[in-house]
Amino acid sequence: MxxxxxxxxxxxxxxxxxxxxxxxRVDGPGATDHADEAWELKERIRRQEGVLKQRKRFFTDAxxxxxTHLLYLDDDLxxxxxVRRDGYILFLAVAPERRGEGFGRRLVAEVxxxxxxxxxxxxxxxxxxxxxxESVGFEIKRRIEGYYEDNGDAYYLRLGPDERLxxxxxxxxxx
Numbered sequence: 001m002x003x004x005x006x007x008x009x010x011x012x013x014x015x016x017x018x019x020x021x022x023x024x025r026v027d028g029p030g031a032t033d034h035a036d037e038a039w040e041l042k043e044r045i046r047r048q049e050g051v052l053k054q055r056k057r058f059f060t061d062a063x064x065x066x067x068t069h070l071l072y073l074d075d076d077l078x079x080x081x082x083v084r085r086d087g088y089i090l091f092l093a094v095a096p097e098r099r100g101e102g103f104g105r106r107l108v109a110e111v112x113x114x115x116x117x118x119x120x121x122x123x124x125x126x127x128x129x130x131x132x133x134e135s136v137g138f139e140i141k142r143r144i145e146g147y148y149e150d151n152g153d154a155y156y157l158r159l160g161p162d163e164r165l166x167x168x169x170x171x172x173x174x175x
Contacts, residue, residue: 081107087115121154
């Protein structure tokens with residue numbers, strides 16, 4: 001064994017290999033099996049970051065009418081995307097401690113797999129969300145003043161069909 005081999009072995013010994021299983025669940029229109037957990041995650045994000053300010057009745061009604069893709073890690077909800085039949089994302093939320101691990105990308109990919117065009121709104125002040133949407137290929141189409149109930153402004157964003165959505169999906173999955 002050479003001196004360099006010892007350094008490599010020591011580095012390998014410090015690396016913990018953890019295998020985790022991400023479970024995908026889906027609540028279709030009319031189903032609310034996971035709505036309470038999704039609400040709690042949304043509310044936690046609202047309290048910490050001041051975004052996702054929807055009221056419970058609006059959230060529950062929208063959730064019930066849409067399809068929600070949920071990702072669980074060890075039975076803990078780490079993110080969800082609620083989408084209408086036309087591909088409009090009503091809610092996209094990832095637990096703050098799990099951001100940067102690909103859960104948001106995976107949720108957008110799930111939605112894009114089922115829709116030719118995916119659209120959403122994001123607060124003009126929510127830089128984190130805007131950076132994320134841009135990183136997965138969304139484009140800002142227009143600004144809407146006073147869009148939110150609290151008079152906050154929004155951007156309307158769209159992914160596809162301007163680009164080859166299937167190619168973009170493949171790229172998202174590979175990252």
